[in-house]
Amino acid sequence: MTYKELDAKYFMPCFGRSMQIVKGEGCTVFDDEGKSYLDLVAGIAVCSTGHCHPKVVEAICNQAQKLIHCSNLYYVEGQAEFAEKLSKASGMGKVFFGNSGAEANEAAMKLARVRSGRKNFVSFSHDFHGRTIGSLAVTHKPAIREPFEPLGTPCSFAEYGDLESLKNLVNKDTAAVILEPIQGETGVIIPDDDFLPGVRDICDDTGAFMIVDEVQTGMGRTGEWFAFQHSKVMPDIISIAKGIASGFPMGAIVAREGLEFTRSEHGSTFAGGPVACAAGLATYDVIESILPEVSMKGELFREGLSRFNPRVRGLMVGFTIGDRAAELSAECQKNGVLINVAADGNIRLVPPLVISNEEIARAVEVINEAADTLGI
Ligand SMILES: *Cc1c(COP(=O)(O)O)cnc(C)c1O
Numbered sequence: 001m002t003y004k005e006l007d008a009k010y011f012m013p014c015f016g017r018s019m020q021i022v023k024g025e026g027c028t029v030f031d032d033e034g035k036s037y038l039d040l041v042a043g044i045a046v047c048s049t050g051h052c053h054p055k056v057v058e059a060i061c062n063q064a065q066k067l068i069h070c071s072n073l074y075y076v077e078g079q080a081e082f083a084e085k086l087s088k089a090s091g092m093g094k095v096f097f098g099n100s101g102a103e104a105n106e107a108a109m110k111l112a113r114v115r116s117g118r119k120n121f122v123s124f125s126h127d128f129h130g131r132t133i134g135s136l137a138v139t140h141k142p143a144i145r146e147p148f149e150p151l152g153t154p155c156s157f158a159e160y161g162d163l164e165s166l167k168n169l170v171n172k173d174t175a176a177v178i179l180e181p182i183q184g185e186t187g188v189i190i191p192d193d194d195f196l197p198g199v200r201d202i203c204d205d206t207g208a209f210m211i212v213d214e215v216q217t218g219m220g221r222t223g224e225w226f227a228f229q230h231s232k233v234m235p236d237i238i239s240i241a242k243g244i245a246s247g248f249p250m251g252a253i254v255a256r257e258g259l260e261f262t263r264s265e266h267g268s269t270f271a272g273g274p275v276a277c278a279a280g281l282a283t284y285d286v287i288e289s290i291l292p293e294v295s296m297k298g299e300l301f302r303e304g305l306s307r308f309n310p311r312v313r314g315l316m317v318g319f320t321i322g323d324r325a326a327e328l329s330a331e332c333q334k335n336g337v338l339i340n341v342a343a344d345g346n347i348r349l350v351p352p353l354v355i356s357n358e359e360i361a362r363a364v365e366v367i368n369e370a371a372d373t374l375g376i
Pocket of ligand 1: 054100101102103105128129130131180184185212214215216241242
Protein backbone atom coordinates (compact mmCIF):
# COMPACT_ATOMS: atom_id res chain seq x y z
CA MET A 1 0.00 0.00 0.00
CA THR A 2 1.12 3.59 -0.58
CA TYR A 3 1.24 5.87 2.43
CA LYS A 4 -1.92 7.56 1.17
CA GLU A 5 -3.76 4.23 1.05
CA LEU A 6 -2.44 3.27 4.49
CA ASP A 7 -3.52 6.63 5.86
CA ALA A 8 -7.01 6.24 4.38
CA LYS A 9 -7.32 2.78 5.90
CA TYR A 10 -5.83 3.37 9.35
CA PHE A 11 -5.90 7.07 10.25
CA MET A 12 -9.05 8.98 11.14
CA PRO A 13 -9.78 11.47 8.37
CA CYS A 14 -9.62 14.66 10.45
CA PHE A 15 -7.23 16.49 8.11
CA GLY A 16 -7.37 17.38 4.41
CA ARG A 17 -3.84 17.18 3.01
CA SER A 18 -2.03 16.88 -0.27
CA MET A 19 1.57 15.86 0.28
CA GLN A 20 4.08 14.35 2.67
CA ILE A 21 6.96 16.44 4.01
CA VAL A 22 9.97 14.28 4.82
CA LYS A 23 12.81 16.70 5.52
CA GLY A 24 13.43 20.29 6.57
CA GLU A 25 16.39 22.60 6.84
CA GLY A 26 16.12 26.27 7.81
CA CYS A 27 13.10 27.72 5.99
CA THR A 28 13.04 24.95 3.38
CA VAL A 29 11.11 21.68 3.47
CA PHE A 30 11.27 18.75 1.04
CA ASP A 31 8.45 16.45 -0.05
CA ASP A 32 8.84 12.70 -0.64
CA GLU A 33 9.67 13.31 -4.29
CA GLY A 34 12.57 15.60 -3.39
CA LYS A 35 10.85 18.84 -4.39
CA SER A 36 11.77 21.77 -2.13
CA TYR A 37 9.47 24.47 -0.78
CA LEU A 38 10.08 27.77 0.99
CA ASP A 39 7.98 27.25 4.11
CA LEU A 40 5.87 30.22 5.26
CA VAL A 41 3.70 27.94 7.42
CA ALA A 42 6.42 26.59 9.74
CA GLY A 43 4.21 23.85 11.13
CA ILE A 44 1.68 26.60 11.94
CA ALA A 45 3.93 29.07 13.74
CA VAL A 46 5.80 26.28 15.50
CA CYS A 47 9.20 25.98 13.80
CA SER A 48 10.32 29.52 14.66
CA THR A 49 14.01 28.62 14.68
CA GLY A 50 13.61 27.04 11.24
CA HIS A 51 13.54 23.32 10.62
CA CYS A 52 16.04 21.23 12.53
CA HIS A 53 18.11 24.15 13.81
CA PRO A 54 21.52 22.62 14.65
CA LYS A 55 21.50 23.99 18.22
CA VAL A 56 18.04 22.57 18.89
CA VAL A 57 18.90 19.21 17.32
CA GLU A 58 22.08 19.03 19.38
CA ALA A 59 20.25 19.85 22.61
CA ILE A 60 17.56 17.22 21.93
CA CYS A 61 20.08 14.54 20.95
CA ASN A 62 22.38 15.17 23.90
CA GLN A 63 19.50 15.07 26.35
CA ALA A 64 17.95 11.98 24.71
CA GLN A 65 21.21 10.11 25.24
CA LYS A 66 21.29 11.08 28.89
CA LEU A 67 17.68 10.88 30.11
CA ILE A 68 14.39 11.00 28.19
CA HIS A 69 11.92 10.87 31.06
CA CYS A 70 11.95 10.63 34.82
CA SER A 71 8.58 12.08 36.06
CA ASN A 72 7.78 15.25 37.95
CA LEU A 73 8.15 13.20 41.13
CA TYR A 74 11.78 14.34 40.84
CA TYR A 75 13.51 17.61 39.99
CA VAL A 76 13.91 17.72 36.21
CA GLU A 77 17.17 19.02 34.75
CA GLY A 78 16.60 22.22 32.78
CA GLN A 79 13.01 22.73 33.99
CA ALA A 80 13.64 25.50 36.53
CA GLU A 81 16.15 27.17 34.18
CA PHE A 82 13.58 27.29 31.40
CA ALA A 83 10.87 28.48 33.79
CA GLU A 84 13.17 31.35 34.81
CA LYS A 85 13.65 32.37 31.15
CA LEU A 86 9.88 32.43 30.50
CA SER A 87 9.17 34.27 33.73
CA LYS A 88 11.77 36.97 32.99
CA ALA A 89 10.85 37.28 29.30
CA SER A 90 7.20 37.88 30.26
CA GLY A 91 7.91 39.98 33.36
CA MET A 92 5.50 37.73 35.25
CA GLY A 93 5.76 35.13 38.03
CA LYS A 94 5.75 31.35 38.15
CA VAL A 95 5.45 28.80 35.36
CA PHE A 96 3.69 25.47 34.92
CA PHE A 97 4.49 23.33 31.89
CA GLY A 98 2.13 21.34 29.66
CA ASN A 99 2.38 19.49 26.36
CA SER A 100 0.31 21.60 23.97
CA GLY A 101 -1.60 24.82 23.54
CA ALA A 102 -4.95 23.34 24.52
CA GLU A 103 -3.39 21.85 27.62
CA ALA A 104 -1.81 25.17 28.56
CA ASN A 105 -5.24 26.81 28.28
CA GLU A 106 -6.75 24.04 30.40
CA ALA A 107 -4.19 24.85 33.10
CA ALA A 108 -4.89 28.58 32.79
CA MET A 109 -8.63 27.98 33.14
CA LYS A 110 -8.21 25.64 36.11
CA LEU A 111 -5.98 28.18 37.83
CA ALA A 112 -8.49 30.98 37.21
CA ARG A 113 -11.31 28.84 38.57
CA VAL A 114 -9.59 27.58 41.68
CA ARG A 115 -8.14 30.96 42.71
CA SER A 116 -11.30 32.97 41.93
CA GLY A 117 -13.84 30.47 43.23
CA ARG A 118 -15.95 31.39 40.17
CA LYS A 119 -17.09 29.17 37.30
CA ASN A 120 -17.84 31.23 34.18
CA PHE A 121 -15.64 32.39 31.33
CA VAL A 122 -15.99 35.07 28.71
CA SER A 123 -14.24 34.68 25.34
CA PHE A 124 -14.64 36.39 21.96
CA SER A 125 -16.14 35.84 18.54
CA HIS A 126 -13.67 33.97 16.28
CA ASP A 127 -11.28 33.24 19.16
CA PHE A 128 -9.54 29.86 19.03
CA HIS A 129 -8.18 28.25 22.19
CA GLY A 130 -7.97 24.52 21.44
CA ARG A 131 -10.01 21.37 21.03
CA THR A 132 -10.17 19.71 24.43
CA ILE A 133 -13.46 19.78 26.32
CA GLY A 134 -12.33 22.79 28.39
CA SER A 135 -10.45 24.80 25.76
CA LEU A 136 -13.18 24.10 23.19
CA ALA A 137 -15.73 25.63 25.56
CA VAL A 138 -14.00 29.01 25.11
CA THR A 139 -13.41 28.51 21.37
CA HIS A 140 -15.99 30.36 19.33
CA LYS A 141 -16.49 28.59 16.00
CA PRO A 142 -19.90 26.91 16.35
CA ALA A 143 -19.14 24.19 13.76
CA ILE A 144 -16.30 22.74 15.82
CA ARG A 145 -17.80 23.49 19.25
CA GLU A 146 -21.50 22.70 19.14
CA PRO A 147 -21.30 18.97 18.22
CA PHE A 148 -19.46 18.40 21.51
CA GLU A 149 -21.71 20.30 23.91
CA PRO A 150 -22.12 20.22 26.87
CA LEU A 151 -18.54 21.38 27.31
CA GLY A 152 -16.26 21.85 30.29
CA THR A 153 -17.37 25.26 31.42
CA PRO A 154 -20.05 27.89 30.88
CA CYS A 155 -18.79 30.54 28.46
CA SER A 156 -20.25 33.51 26.67
CA PHE A 157 -18.72 35.27 23.69
CA ALA A 158 -18.24 39.02 23.28
CA GLU A 159 -17.50 40.70 19.93
CA TYR A 160 -13.73 40.67 19.39
CA GLY A 161 -12.41 44.22 19.71
CA ASP A 162 -15.68 45.54 21.16
CA LEU A 163 -15.29 46.60 24.80
CA GLU A 164 -18.97 47.53 25.21
CA SER A 165 -20.09 44.00 24.36
CA LEU A 166 -17.49 42.64 26.79
CA LYS A 167 -18.67 44.91 29.59
CA ASN A 168 -22.19 43.52 29.23
CA LEU A 169 -21.02 39.94 29.78
CA VAL A 170 -18.40 40.16 32.55
CA ASN A 171 -19.67 40.15 36.12
CA LYS A 172 -18.91 38.84 39.61
CA ASP A 173 -19.42 35.23 38.45
CA THR A 174 -16.74 35.53 35.76
CA ALA A 175 -13.62 33.54 36.63
CA ALA A 176 -11.69 34.93 33.67
CA VAL A 177 -11.81 36.66 30.35
CA ILE A 178 -9.70 34.70 27.86
CA LEU A 179 -8.53 36.24 24.60
CA GLU A 180 -6.07 36.02 21.76
CA PRO A 181 -4.09 39.30 21.64
CA ILE A 182 -4.06 38.84 17.85
CA GLN A 183 -6.37 36.20 16.36
CA GLY A 184 -4.25 33.62 14.59
CA GLU A 185 -6.47 30.80 13.31
CA THR A 186 -8.95 33.36 12.01
CA GLY A 187 -6.26 34.89 9.80
CA VAL A 188 -4.25 37.46 11.77
CA ILE A 189 -6.88 39.84 13.10
CA ILE A 190 -5.19 42.69 15.00
CA PRO A 191 -7.40 44.64 17.44
CA ASP A 192 -7.11 48.38 18.12
CA ASP A 193 -4.42 49.47 20.59
CA ASP A 194 -7.01 50.31 23.26
CA PHE A 195 -8.48 46.78 23.29
CA LEU A 196 -6.12 45.03 25.72
CA PRO A 197 -6.05 47.96 28.17
CA GLY A 198 -9.86 48.06 28.01
CA VAL A 199 -10.11 44.32 28.76
CA ARG A 200 -7.74 44.83 31.69
CA ASP A 201 -9.97 47.59 33.09
CA ILE A 202 -13.11 45.48 32.82
CA CYS A 203 -11.36 42.58 34.55
CA ASP A 204 -10.13 44.87 37.33
CA ASP A 205 -13.62 46.30 37.84
CA THR A 206 -15.19 42.86 38.25
CA GLY A 207 -12.36 40.85 39.81
CA ALA A 208 -12.17 38.50 36.81
CA PHE A 209 -8.75 37.20 35.79
CA MET A 210 -7.36 38.16 32.39
CA ILE A 211 -5.95 35.19 30.46
CA VAL A 212 -4.01 36.10 27.32
CA ASP A 213 -3.61 33.13 24.99
CA GLU A 214 -0.10 33.62 23.56
CA VAL A 215 0.02 30.10 22.10
CA GLN A 216 0.47 31.46 18.57
CA THR A 217 1.59 35.05 19.22
CA GLY A 218 4.19 34.27 21.88
CA MET A 219 7.88 33.39 21.80
CA GLY A 220 8.92 36.29 19.57
CA ARG A 221 6.39 35.80 16.79
CA THR A 222 5.21 39.44 16.81
CA GLY A 223 8.59 41.08 17.44
CA GLU A 224 8.26 41.10 21.24
CA TRP A 225 8.57 37.98 23.38
CA PHE A 226 4.81 38.16 23.90
CA ALA A 227 2.16 40.10 21.98
CA PHE A 228 0.67 41.65 25.14
CA GLN A 229 3.98 43.51 25.52
CA HIS A 230 3.04 45.78 22.60
CA SER A 231 0.53 47.25 25.05
CA LYS A 232 1.13 48.48 28.58
CA VAL A 233 -1.10 45.91 30.28
CA MET A 234 -0.13 42.96 32.44
CA PRO A 235 -2.32 39.86 32.12
CA ASP A 236 -2.90 37.56 35.10
CA ILE A 237 -2.06 34.41 33.16
CA ILE A 238 -0.57 33.75 29.72
CA SER A 239 -0.55 30.45 27.86
CA ILE A 240 2.29 29.52 25.53
CA ALA A 241 2.93 26.61 23.18
CA LYS A 242 3.51 26.54 19.40
CA GLY A 243 6.90 28.27 19.05
CA ILE A 244 8.20 27.30 22.49
CA ALA A 245 10.42 24.33 21.61
CA SER A 246 10.86 24.33 17.82
CA GLY A 247 8.35 21.52 17.29
CA PHE A 248 9.11 19.33 20.28
CA PRO A 249 5.66 19.13 21.96
CA MET A 250 5.48 21.56 24.86
CA GLY A 251 3.23 24.17 26.40
CA ALA A 252 3.34 26.42 29.45
CA ILE A 253 1.47 28.95 31.50
CA VAL A 254 3.03 31.88 33.29
CA ALA A 255 0.97 33.58 36.01
CA ARG A 256 1.52 36.91 37.65
CA GLU A 257 3.50 37.06 40.88
CA GLY A 258 1.61 35.38 43.71
CA LEU A 259 -0.91 33.55 41.53
CA GLU A 260 -0.15 29.82 41.56
CA PHE A 261 -1.40 26.28 41.98
CA THR A 262 -0.79 24.70 45.35
CA ARG A 263 0.48 21.17 45.85
CA SER A 264 -1.61 18.52 44.01
CA GLU A 265 -3.98 21.04 42.42
CA HIS A 266 -2.52 20.28 39.01
CA GLY A 267 -0.08 17.82 37.49
CA SER A 268 1.11 16.01 34.38
CA THR A 269 3.11 12.90 33.55
CA PHE A 270 5.06 14.18 30.57
CA ALA A 271 4.95 17.95 30.98
CA GLY A 272 8.23 19.81 31.31
CA GLY A 273 10.23 16.64 30.69
CA PRO A 274 13.98 16.77 30.20
CA VAL A 275 13.98 16.62 26.40
CA ALA A 276 11.25 19.25 26.06
CA CYS A 277 13.11 21.58 28.42
CA ALA A 278 16.39 21.06 26.53
CA ALA A 279 14.60 21.86 23.25
CA GLY A 280 12.93 24.86 24.88
CA LEU A 281 16.16 26.28 26.30
CA ALA A 282 17.96 25.93 22.96
CA THR A 283 14.98 27.47 21.15
CA TYR A 284 14.94 30.38 23.59
CA ASP A 285 18.61 31.19 22.91
CA VAL A 286 18.12 31.15 19.14
CA ILE A 287 15.01 33.36 19.32
CA GLU A 288 16.73 35.81 21.68
CA SER A 289 19.49 36.34 19.11
CA ILE A 290 17.09 37.14 16.23
CA LEU A 291 14.23 38.86 18.08
CA PRO A 292 15.41 42.43 17.26
CA GLU A 293 15.00 41.71 13.52
CA VAL A 294 11.52 40.22 13.57
CA SER A 295 9.54 43.46 13.22
CA MET A 296 11.72 44.70 10.35
CA LYS A 297 11.22 41.41 8.49
CA GLY A 298 7.47 41.77 8.92
CA GLU A 299 7.68 45.19 7.28
CA LEU A 300 9.33 43.60 4.23
CA PHE A 301 6.21 41.44 3.86
CA ARG A 302 4.02 44.51 4.29
CA GLU A 303 5.82 46.34 1.47
CA GLY A 304 6.10 43.33 -0.83
CA LEU A 305 2.46 42.35 -0.47
CA SER A 306 1.04 45.88 -0.34
CA ARG A 307 -1.50 45.11 -3.12
CA PHE A 308 -3.31 42.87 -0.60
CA ASN A 309 -3.26 45.48 2.20
CA PRO A 310 -1.84 42.92 4.66
CA ARG A 311 -2.28 42.89 8.43
CA VAL A 312 1.23 42.65 9.91
CA ARG A 313 2.64 42.38 13.41
CA GLY A 314 6.19 41.04 13.33
CA LEU A 315 6.17 37.78 11.41
CA MET A 316 2.44 37.27 11.72
CA VAL A 317 1.07 38.32 8.36
CA GLY A 318 -2.51 37.98 7.16
CA PHE A 319 -4.51 39.18 4.19
CA THR A 320 -7.96 38.59 2.84
CA ILE A 321 -8.39 36.92 -0.54
CA GLY A 322 -11.90 35.50 -0.26
CA ASP A 323 -13.23 32.50 -2.18
CA ARG A 324 -10.04 31.97 -4.13
CA ALA A 325 -7.65 31.70 -1.18
CA ALA A 326 -7.25 27.94 -1.65
CA GLU A 327 -6.44 28.42 -5.34
CA LEU A 328 -3.76 30.96 -4.46
CA SER A 329 -2.28 28.57 -1.92
CA ALA A 330 -2.22 25.71 -4.47
CA GLU A 331 -0.56 27.90 -7.11
CA CYS A 332 2.12 29.00 -4.63
CA GLN A 333 2.72 25.39 -3.59
CA LYS A 334 3.15 24.45 -7.26
CA ASN A 335 5.78 27.18 -7.49
CA GLY A 336 7.61 26.11 -4.35
CA VAL A 337 6.18 28.32 -1.60
CA LEU A 338 3.92 27.07 1.20
CA ILE A 339 1.28 29.46 2.55
CA ASN A 340 -1.67 28.75 4.84
CA VAL A 341 -5.37 29.25 4.22
CA ALA A 342 -6.93 30.34 7.52
CA ALA A 343 -10.64 30.97 8.17
CA ASP A 344 -12.91 33.15 6.02
CA GLY A 345 -10.74 33.35 2.89
CA ASN A 346 -7.79 34.73 4.83
CA ILE A 347 -4.19 33.83 4.02
CA ARG A 348 -1.86 33.53 6.99
CA LEU A 349 1.93 33.66 6.80
CA VAL A 350 3.81 32.60 9.93
CA PRO A 351 7.30 31.74 8.61
CA PRO A 352 10.29 30.71 10.71
CA LEU A 353 11.61 33.79 12.55
CA VAL A 354 15.04 33.02 11.06
CA ILE A 355 13.79 33.73 7.52
CA SER A 356 16.31 35.84 5.56
CA ASN A 357 15.56 39.03 3.62
CA GLU A 358 16.38 37.14 0.39
CA GLU A 359 13.90 34.41 1.28
CA ILE A 360 11.24 37.02 2.02
CA ALA A 361 11.92 38.65 -1.36
CA ARG A 362 11.50 35.29 -3.11
CA ALA A 363 8.34 34.45 -1.17
CA VAL A 364 6.76 37.79 -2.01
CA GLU A 365 7.65 37.40 -5.70
CA VAL A 366 6.08 33.94 -5.92
CA ILE A 367 2.90 35.05 -4.12
CA ASN A 368 2.51 38.13 -6.34
CA GLU A 369 3.14 36.10 -9.52
CA ALA A 370 0.63 33.47 -8.41
CA ALA A 371 -1.97 36.19 -7.88
CA ASP A 372 -1.18 37.63 -11.34
CA THR A 373 -1.47 34.21 -12.96
CA LEU A 374 -4.86 33.63 -11.33
CA GLY A 375 -6.07 37.18 -11.96
CA ILE A 376 -6.61 37.82 -8.23
C1 LIG B 1 -2.93 26.50 18.05
C2 LIG B 1 -3.59 27.26 19.11
C3 LIG B 1 -4.12 26.60 20.25
C4 LIG B 1 -4.15 25.12 20.39
O1 LIG B 1 -2.87 24.56 20.47
P1 LIG B 1 -2.70 22.97 20.35
O2 LIG B 1 -1.24 22.76 20.63
O3 LIG B 1 -3.11 22.60 18.97
O4 LIG B 1 -3.57 22.35 21.37
C5 LIG B 1 -4.67 27.40 21.25
N1 LIG B 1 -4.70 28.73 21.14
C6 LIG B 1 -4.20 29.39 20.07
C7 LIG B 1 -4.25 30.88 20.02
C8 LIG B 1 -3.65 28.67 19.02
O5 LIG B 1 -3.18 29.30 17.95
